Amino acid sequence: MNWTLEVVVVPVSDVEAAKAFYVERVGFGVDHDTTFGEGQRIVQLTPPGSGCSIVIGEGVVPEMPPGSLQGLQLVVPDIHAAHAELAQRGVEVSEVRAVDGDNDRLRRGGQALDNVGFVFFSDPDGNGWGVQQISSRG
Template sequence: MDRELEVVIVPVSGVDRVKAFHIETLGFRLDADLPVRDGYRVNQVTPPGSACSIIFGDGLTPTAPDSHLGPHLIVTGLEAALKDLAARGVTVSGPVRDGSGVFHHAGDAERVPGFHPECVSYGSFASFHDPDGTLEELTQRARGR
């Protein structure tokens, strides 16, 4: 039986700021903005082409706002994605690759500036903030993924 990831809940502060960033800046689709009652609001957005959505809001999780690290948005062309984000006014750090060959270390540990020299899938990354997010280049999925 297949099991597909449907949604990731991300604790945030400033729901309207995060919503505007995803919708207006990144071009995500707004699936829901449900102000259920005072202190409980659910927003759901979906990246273009993605089957998985992000939920954020008020009263959704006991986790501290802005503590969720590094959701990865997968793109088939990292260089083009970096240009697109820059055109949208998003500050991006990268591209980088991981010196150990495996990503993801805490902070900047093992990050090597530049694209992977062989342009392999899962080899080059870039990150942006507000909320924290990571782009990963994936031109061909690894077997079984």
């Protein structure tokens, strides 16, 4: 039996601001935006090419304070291109770094950054994201 992770709830304080950030700045697509009643709204957003979405909204998970989710991770084939795209879209993103401490990898670039090349950013509430380079899978 396959078990797939398909949705992660991200706690936010302002649904419209978070939706705008993820769509306009990070480039996620809107799968649906549904209001079920007073104080109950679910917005499902998916990164391009991903099988897993995030859900933001009202009345979704009240026990998770906005900004409390850390360590969400996206994977891209080119960390420098991802950095450039996020920066161009207005996201405050860290510089590319080699998390294993081998900064010579930054000079070599390309596949030298596979698995260890990262950038980091946060949404308007402080939920933390990492972006990792994996250019090919075995």
